[in-house]
Amino acid sequence: MQKKNSSVFETTRLIGRCWNPDHAKAALEIYSDPEVTQYIPSMHSNDVEEMRQTINEIIERDRSLPQGMGSFPVFLKTTGTMIGTALIKPLPDANGELTDQVEIGWHLARRQWGRGYATEYGKKLIEIGFCEFHRDELHALVDPPNEKSKKVALRLGMERIGQTTQYYLGQLADHFVIRKS
Secondary structure, X not given: OOOOOOEEEEOOOEEEEOOOHHHHHHHHHHHOOHHHHOOOHHHOOOOHHHHHHHHHHHHHHHHOOOOOOEEEEEEEOOOOOEEEEEXXXXXXXXXXXXXXXXXXXXXXXXXXOOOOHHHHHHHHXXXXXXXXXXXXXXXXXXXXXXXXXXXXXXXXXXXEEEEEOOEHHHOOEEEEEEEOO
């Protein structure tokens, strides 16, 4: 995964790119939907300028992460439509400090639910985590009521190891892990 290129990963149907403030309008279509942001309130926005500011903050945050890690908007190859966000990054502990554990995650526009896209790019994130970052295990944290994301984690072959408050400022989460075989 190269941050310097506009394309950071590809699957059969999808392409992940680096964030650009010009993505604000497309991102707003996803993150103004309360059904999408009910479990990720920090991403909710009702304004293009506010979304642009959020994207700038993500770009800045990602600069401090190991090369190639971060948050990446995901687009359909056929139309160029932004459909969601993929992330692969160090997990923050309960105090907000980054750990050496790596998390994968997915956000998806509601109109794209049920098409297998989150599973498709989740598989690619696992491949990247194991092959490019040489990790032996990857984590996913899911808000307990978020059944859709839990199903994605299970489809990816991740094992639910219980609930935890060890990460994200002590917020309760279902903890999933996948280990390199």
